[in-house]
Amino acid sequence: MSYRTVIAYIRSTQELQRIYRALALLAQDGEPMHVTGLYVIPTPVIYSDASGFIDASFYEGHLRHHQKNAEAVAHLFQEQIARYATTSEFLIVRSESDNASQTINEFGMAADLILAGQADPDDPDTQITPLDQLVYNTKTPTLIVPYNFHPPRSIRQLAIAFNGKYEASSAAFDALPLARHCATVRIVWVNAPKPESEEAATTVIPAPHRDPDAPREAPEIAVRLQQAYQRHDISARIDLIPSEGQTVQDRLRAYVEANEIDVLIMGAYSQSRLKELIFGGVTRSFLANMPCLTLFSR
Structure with a gap:
């Protein structure tokens, strides 16, 4: 018995390094494992000013930032994932809300495990998607990696x-x-x-x-x-x-x-x-x- 299908929710390249350290521990049993790297672009909440004007440049800047960040994460994922997973894929998807938890949970319905990182106070990109909403709404077991994670040699x-x-x-x-x-x-x-x-x-x-x-x-x-x-x-x-x-x-x-x-x-x-x-x-x-x-x- 092992986790054969893992959804790895990733928000930054820095967080991906922590995810890799956790995947290395999971991979020690030598069993086949498929890892889906998931980057979710949330839809921002945009408020109008007192006159009713909505600044579209904020939305455009939001998308540019996430697209650039997602591409950097995807590149690092594809570069190193073969060390930990038998098969893998990386997906960039857009959420219909400002919270990615619903999208993550939909992918989690077809997985043994969701792997995610705790928000790092020094990494603003990890501040989106509060983990309490992810954990509360999912029925898939969720393994959370601390932001200051120092991995053991093995899980003993x-x-x-x-x-x-x-x-x-x-x-x-x-x-x-x-x-x-x-x-x-x-x-x-x-x-x-x-x-x-x-x-x-x-x-x-x-x-x-x-x-x-x-x-x-x-x-x-x-x-x-x-x-x-x-x-x-x-x-x-x-x-x-x-x-x-x-x-x-x-x-x-x-x-x-x-x-x-x-x-x-x-x-x-x-x-x-x-x-x-x-x-x-x-x-x-x-x-x-x-x-x-x-x-x-x-």
């Missing part, structure tokens, strides 16, 4: 941020192609609920046989996920982390850094996007401050 340490919700479960199984080559896979649950007592349990399904090394207080669904991974010949451990008065995102980020995790797997927006916008949330926090390669899935 993988952590699944699990909370017992559908999005986290979906992400865990979308990550199987990454997990099967890792030395260590961790199922990490911050503030896991305490398991029900035998008297309080109402399920008629027998509890799973627990790994003797699994924490006794691990929720049953975490143990079942661990067993599902074992059926793929992937050994996974369960780590339960108390919040100790900190936010989930802060505890999780500290765990990633302390354990030198190479790739983090997360279910995206398990609470509503409006709730995340008002109160904050783990997804938005990690999209803004990413300690490592992160796979988001919904």
Whole structure:
């Protein structure tokens, strides 16, 4: 099992170099991989002045900039992509809106994985297309490359941020192609609920046989996920982390850094996007401050 069809969304030549470093890691399994490089030219929002005049030169300048930028990205892509992909293509398409996420997601419907870069504060071309909209609207797992990415020699340490919700479960199984080559896979649950007592349990399904090394207080669904991974010949451990008065995102980020995790797997927006916008949330926090390669899935 591997990612055979990858959509690489690219906004600048500088970002493409980061995308290449991530592709090099994906290509280490030696399996065939087709990569579609995608440059999306957004339609700008143009406002008229008080008299109703619209300056057409702004639109023309916008198109010239993106056409020149797209050609530079295409040239670099075609020059180096053969190092990482078995087959490839590069597409320059126009979006009908000022946001490219819908166009990217349409291509993602026929792919195993979307690969994109986090916006770089020093690279204005990467400021378009907020990644939260891309991650929220797609059903294709999306691997985000941090703007300050320092790639490991290989992906050896993988952590699944699990909370017992559908999005986290979906992400865990979308990550199987990454997990099967890792030395260590961790199922990490911050503030896991305490398991029900035998008297309080109402399920008629027998509890799973627990790994003797699994924490006794691990929720049953975490143990079942661990067993599902074992059926793929992937050994996974369960780590339960108390919040100790900190936010989930802060505890999780500290765990990633302390354990030198190479790739983090997360279910995206398990609470509503409006709730995340008002109160904050783990997804938005990690999209803004990413300690490592992160796979988001919904």
